[in-house]
Amino acid sequence: MIANYGWSTSGMVPLVAAYDVREKVWNPPMPLLFQRGVGSEHRAFTPTAIRKLLINALAATGLTNADGEALFFSPHDFRRIFVTDAIMNGLPPHIAQVICGHKSIDTTIGYKAVYPAETIEARRAFIARRRASRPGEEYRIPTEEEWDAFLSHFEKRKVSIGTCARAFGSPCIHEHACVRCSLLRPDPAQRSQLIDIRDNLIAQIAEAEREGWLGEVEGLQVSLTSAQGKLDQLDAEAARRPSTVDLSMPTFADVAIRTTTTSTDQHRP
Template identity: 60%
Template sequence: MDNLARHLTRNFWADIERHHLGIDTLRLPADVATAWKERMRTRVQRCRRPDGSIEETVVERGDRTMIFINVRALYLDIARWAIEEPARWGPWVAPCPIKVAEIANQKRVTRTKARMDQRTRERLPVLEAFARASADHQRLRAAHLEIVRATPPGGRFTLDGALYTRGANKAGAAARDAEGRLVHLDRAEHRAFWAWATVEFLRHTGARVEEMLETTHHAMVQYRLPTTGEIVPLLQIAPSKTDVERVLLVSPELADVLATIIRRVRDPKTGLIPLVTRYDSEERQWDPPAPLLFQYNRAGEPSSINSQTIRETLKETVAFMGLTDATGRPLTFTPQDFRRMFITDAIRTGLPPHIAQVIAGHANINTTMGYPTETIEAHRAFIARRRTLRPAEEYRTPTDAEWEDFLGHFERRKLSVGTCARAYGTACIHEHACVRCSLLRPDPVQRGRLVEIRDNLLDRIAEAEREGWLGEIEGLRVSLAGAESKIDQIDAASGGMPINLGMPRQAPAQPARQKGAAHR
């Protein structure tokens, strides 16, 4: 309704009244209609320069076709109303200035897709650099905040070569620069932190910004394998456009981000996540209090973060990085850009489209296939050719016995010194001499056991050399090389300590069993 009102009032009738004074009828002359449609081709885009001035640039209007659609719908609605109530609506009937060819849906969809594809192509190559810049920006603002807090009220300090004077408030972090302008360093650190959290959350989940802002502490659940007891961390994503929730596997990188967010928003006195009431701008209603992850303390009261703040913090990170596009303008990032880059990169690196559809929460796979990936069509053709050559029985729903065998494979991967990464349905090529296998993922906790295995192999090699058992020496040396390689992998690994996610104390929810998807 907001878009409809804006299109019909500001973009249509207010524009016509401004350029054609005294007009009082919807029966527009041909030259008036043509001039209005020409003006709707472009709009003025305002961008703030680093020096504070405003730069105005004329760009092509992206919603031009939608404006035409709404104006045409208005004329057609009036014509229909005139049939039902001729006395009221008859005088308003007028020929529609918008032709059918001007609102061709396929052309609009094609242009929109081309524009969004170009955004993804420009931003995907610099995604890692942008993520590093957001982390650097956050660390810089945090360092500035520490400096101002270490300065007594009224004292002076230097940041990036500029002299500042701290305010008189002991609890605050406000300061004035050499020209007397007030700077709130705590607010700058707050915005830099949530820009970093947004970038990391969205690029590791592919979630929508509404879904991210609605994520609560209770969304993190644990799935425990029924036999081994191994815990798999999961993240429940509440639907924002569909009525179907989905569950994502929490990667180590995402776990680190979630743990950092929880440490920041947790109440230092109670250790709990404060309950926050959030206004849903899409549904136009207040949500019940919930332990939202994206919240902050505003003057002693916990408050939710809105999408507009998220977009502004991303712009500040771009300004800090100084990233520009081919035309020299700032290369802006929106929350939707991260979602498109996540899906595009996942499919481009080999993730089947139907799995990407489930992860992204698309109701129709054609939506997933609309993302700019050159490999999608090739992958679909490959799948089609493979299915014509392979028996149709392989694509049926598995039986209970097959499903239990499938689960059993993952439960039997646990070994004394680590985890076997062998794919389901493949045989062990080392006849269970796991220390030799490149697919063994050593557990850092079991480093001592691997050292014992290495020392035992050294003793056995020495014994074989004394006794002349030359036939065993070669095999023992292969095992020794494998054991030393696994020890080196553990020593070279960084960040091996487990991350405490601060899981809520509630019964873990187990995801529904989807046999067909797991079997495939």
């Protein structure tokens, strides 16, 4: 709804600064749809003015609902109309949720004036169109060999001091020097083994420094730092783990004293 005051013939929507009555701030200039020319200025319609225009437009049509009452529209109803029309024409509901700024998809579904089953069918149709546009090789059933290789991948993730978390089909960049790898998830049960590895590395570094093997000291120091990091990781996880607090059971003497005190209080004037 843009009044024609000569400037709309250029095909460009003027930028207008509007006041946000809820946030109590002036928004930066934007190409607002609901604006009008006042003298030499372009001003945005206020929410109250838009409501009045809708009421007057509906009153002029003479349309009524099933009960014979005059139709009533609010500016917010246009969001519902947009969501309904967009989803019925193939827009995925989660995209409509982002456009509307809803935190929950349930709010978006509530905007749509159709049954949830229709929303599900629209989503399925969208997925079918996307799959049809992609190579069929991506959706084929894996062979027995491929499936066995996928399952064996998880069997090979177990190492002596924990679990390897590298992606399926990716090589080990550390040549199985697991203590240096950031993808190693140490096993708390193997903490003692990690301590032995750390102590052994300290002894090797001392020997290398004593013998003057400076080339080995640098590599051993990297391994020592990684081993200590894994131990710190286990300690941090143990500290975050909730512990059980024993509240104990009250003794009979405690219960009797509390009961006696309560009875005495009740008889006080």
